[in-house]
Amino acid sequence: MIELENVAYSYGGGELLSDVSLELSSGSFHFLTGPSGAGKTTFLKLCYGALIPTAGQVRLFGGDVRDMGRDDIALMRRRIGVVHQDCQFLDHMPVADNVALPLMVSGHEDADQIENLRELMGWVGLNARADALPPELSGGERQRAALARAVIMSPDVVLADEPTGNIDWEMSQRLLQLLIELNRMGKTIMIATHDLNLIRAAKSQVEARVLRISQRRVQLAGAAL
Amino acid sequence: MVLRWLKRLVVLLLGDTQADRVVPPAGYTARLSLFSAAAMSFLAVFAMAMSLATGRLADRWGAELARTSTLRISAPPEQMAAQTEAALRVLETTPGVKRARPLSDEEQRDLLAPWFGPDLPVESLPIPRLIEIIETDDGYDAAGLRLRLSAEAPGAVLDDHTRWRRPLIAAAGALRTLGWVSILLIAGTVAAMITLAANAALAANAQVIAVLRLVGARDAYIAGAFVRRFTQRALAGASVGTVLGMGAIAMMPRADVAGGFLTGLGFQGLHWFWPLLIPPAAAAVAYVATRAAARRTLRELP
Structure with a gap:
């Protein structure tokens, strides 16, 4: 699905990531940890083509990111659901429309999908808030709305950047359950987080691998966790 | 092929209600671009009236004077x-x-x-x-x-009127050229203003564009939403301006009666159809300008 080969990324000054080689296979469940500023967000951005590596190769669904045009990237994004740390929405449109946005922009909005949307909104527990505007939502509701938007196209991969960053433990448990359910449906999941409790909670239910960023490398963390 | 273009034109004019919602309803920049399109079209109507009237004047002077001359015998x-x-x-x-x-x-x-x-x-x-x-x-x-x-x-001196006819006709011709140049300048100004307004709108909606890109919208989809909005706005503004301009011209007192140097700065007969071309022309200018602005902006975003 997503392959990185000797990838390096540097922001102007120094190198943030170097010599990263990794393959996310279909149906896998990964956590990505590391101290703040270690490059978790950068790594995820490399995985969905928002950043182009400064060295090495990133292949998404078999295609080299460097060879992709803007439209190819757009089409590829329909297969990768992304949940940002600070989820952004179209603030003038109700939550339900925001969740349905990927359908709207890809021209897939039809009656079947409308039913799916209701189901999905129920699944993330937002049916009561469907007509609210995004700025009216709480942090947890925004995270769940972002997750619903990320999965509405039934993508092959879901990348979540600190999805439990600003919500309480109970809510992050719920969000984790949603992601685990998606993984059981065969989706590839990658969650960047520094919440070790969350990782422990997940490991009891799903075969999750933990990747740790340290010293600019991405390494598979031991079983110690 | 033709059908596809027609379809695109209909979507352009009537809008794609789904896609157009992704751009937030605009505030005062919308009213400003509407107003400028209206004002420029109003001016364009006058420039057009002047060009057509001076054209008529040049033709008439040319025709009348060319057919007579005077012989003076001293x-x-x-x-x-x-x-x-x-x-x-x-x-x-x-x-x-x-x-x-x-x-x-x-x-x-x-x-x-x-x-x-x-x-x-x-x-x-x-x-x-x-x-x-x-x-x-x-x-x-x-x-x-x-x-x-x-x-x-x-003792006969022939005056074939060319001596004073030529500069008059040349002046009328120059005036006509000036009118068309004004129309071109007006079109350029409309393009510049729409480009500025579109750039402002694109910059103000950076978050909207980022969200759309994240969920897999193509550039054409994003640009289309902006382009349609500005094209419709220019068309609406230009229509209002043109109608007002034509009304103003129609209400001008007839100068012919008063002895006609101005020959009626207005439209005659079929010439009344010319200003009707202004709104579609303004819409076309807006379409091209916004499209270029949107593509340029989008290319620079991730």
């Missing part, structure tokens, strides 16, 4: 009759002259009346005799005629 009183006779004979045998006729004393008195009053004793004054020449459509060879007249009637 000779001692005793030779006047003979030279007039001789000149008339020359004119009768000149190809391109339809008719030649000496003005009567009454006509000459009428011509001079504005300067000397009605009681001028024309008969007793040594004023030249005037011969009016009506030309055929092809006209005559003025240089050849002058040569023959100098032999037969040395």
Whole structure:
């Protein structure tokens, strides 16, 4: 699905990531940890083509990111659901429309999908808030709305950047359950987080691998966790 | 092919209700671009009226003056009759002259009346005799005629009006060119203003664009939403401006009655259809300008 080969990324000054080689296979469940500023967000951005590596190769669904045009990237994004740390929405449109946005922009909005949307909104527990505007939502509701938007196209991969960053433990448990359910449906999941409790909670239910960023490398963390 | 373009045009004008919702309803920049499109179209109507009116003026002056000329005979009183006779004979045998006729004393008195009053004793004054020449459509060879007249009637001076007709027609032509240049400048200004407004809108909606890109919207989809909005706005504004401009022109007092140097700065007959082209032209300018601006902006975003 997503392959990185000797990838390096540097922001102007120094190198943030170097010599990263990794393959996310279909149906896998990964956590990505590391101290703040270690490059978790950068790594995820490399995985969905928002950043182009400064060295090495990133292949998404078999295609080299460097060879992709803007439209190819757009089409590829329909297969990768992304949940940002600070989820952004179209603030003038109700939550339900925001969740349905990927359908709207890809021209897939039809009656079947409308039913799916209701189901999905129920699944993330937002049916009561469907007509609210995004700025009216709480942090947890925004995270769940972002997750619903990320999965509405039934993508092959879901990348979540600190999805439990600003919500309480109970809510992050719920969000984790949603992601685990998606993984059981065969989706590839990658969650960047520094919440070790969350990782422990997940490991009891799903075969999750933990990747740790340290010293600019991405390494598979031991079983110690 | 044609059908697809028609479909695109319909979507452009009526909008794609789904896609258009992704751009937030705009505030005062929308009203500003509407107003500028209206104001510029109003001005364009006047520039067009001026061009068409001066064009008409140039044609009319050209046509009227080209068909007449004047022969002036200044000779001692005793030779006047003979030279007039001789000149008339020359004119009768000149190809391109339809008719030649000496003005009567009454006509000459009428011509001079504005300067000397009605009681001028024309008969007793040594004023030249005037011969009016009506030309055929092809006209005559003025240089050849002058040569023959100098032999037969040395006191005859031919005035074929070209001397003062040419600068007038040139002036009218220049005025017409100026009008069209104004229209081009107005179109350029509309393009510049729409580009600025579109750039402002794109910059203000950076978050919207980022969200759309994240969920897999193609550039064409994002650009389309903005382009449609600005095209519709320019079309609406230009329609209002054009209607007001045409109304203003229609209400102008008819200058023809007053003696017509202005020949009625307005539209005549089928010329009334010309200003109707302004709104679609403004929409086309807006379409091109916004499309270019949107593509440029989007290319720079991740």
